[in-house]
Amino acid sequence: MAGVPLRVEILRAGEEHVEQIARLAESRSLNRPDGTPGSVEGGFLVSAYSEADYRARLETAEHFYVAVKGGQVLAFLLAYSSDRVEPDEWLNRRIKTTLGNFLVIKQICVAQDAARGGIASMLYYHVLDQWDESPVIAAVVNDPPNDASARFHHKLGFQELTRLTPPDGLPRVVWVWRKPREAMLHAQYGIAVDLYKHEDNLNWQKLNNFFYITAGLAAATAFCLGKEGAGGSLGKGLAMIIAVIGIGVSLGFSLMLRFGRQYLLARKEAVIDLEEYMAWHGGERIVNRRTDDPRSAYLKVSPTGAIMMLLPVLVAACWLAVLGVLIAD
Structure with a gap:
């Protein structure tokens, strides 16, 4: 026509x-x-x-x-x-x-x-x-x-x-x-969520262990510099060694937490991808809920992860200050 x-x-x-x-x-x-x-x-x-x-x-x-x-x-x-x-x-x-x-x-x-x-x-x-x-x-x-x-x-x-x-x-x-297989995707979703929770728990365990180690090093430093410790130049030398160890431990844990955060975000992305498919078939978004709202940017990447990485860096700065004081004294 x-x-x-x-x-x-x-x-x-x-x-x-x-x-x-x-x-x-x-x-x-x-x-x-x-x-x-x-x-x-x-x-x-x-x-x-x-x-x-x-x-x-x-x-x-x-x-x-x-x-x-x-x-x-x-x-x-x-x-x-x-x-x-x-x-x-x-x-x-x-x-x-x-x-x-x-x-x-x-x-x-x-x-x-x-x-x-x-x-x-x-x-x-x-x-x-x-x-x-x-x-x-x-x-x-x-x-x-x-x-x-x-x-x-x-x-x-x-x-x-x-x-x-x-x-x-x-x-x-x-x-x-590959054509999606719903039963397989449901099973994978459970595995993806478990991995996501595992990475999250692992990061908190790292931070917890870091504080335990830091507390131990701080106590050892106080003992070396105190009256009941070695005292004198020997105590000061031991305290300087402990401060150097503290700096290394802090930076090491900061690096571990940084990569742990990357692993966590990767697991989260996998969960979100599976949720998108399930939402198409009538399911509800859970991890990915309200992330499109500009006011909810924190739901995509939580600032908690950045704080977790910064805490060891701040402790490393404190150890560096202690080392500087010991050297100057």
């Missing part, structure tokens, strides 16, 4: 699309046939297949789709299961041997003038909605860094699985997407 804008359609790739697919792949290839380097802006293919290769994949690939608008191929996606991996695909064969079956998204390519229009996401979701037999992976070349592809996969829920360098010398980042 006249005046109605054409819509993008996702179709199974056919013989009539092969020529356009090959041209599109060549236009976004990093290594073009004429030897000129391709642009890396907005993502790229390491190399394009020939028309014959794409034609052969029409029969062998379980998922080979094109995004078409008005008869023009704007994008295509080629994916197939690990059962159809070719003998020369070193990376895919290694992953299958190590981890088991998967679906590999071998190529995703969008025309330059259709980029950032959501077409790549449409193609991905078209595949992900149909596939639930095994994880879905995508190997992205990381030299030069394919930042656009990395952002894209992260946005779609992919996670970085590993980094490998095949015999061709081009390092790859392997991204993986």
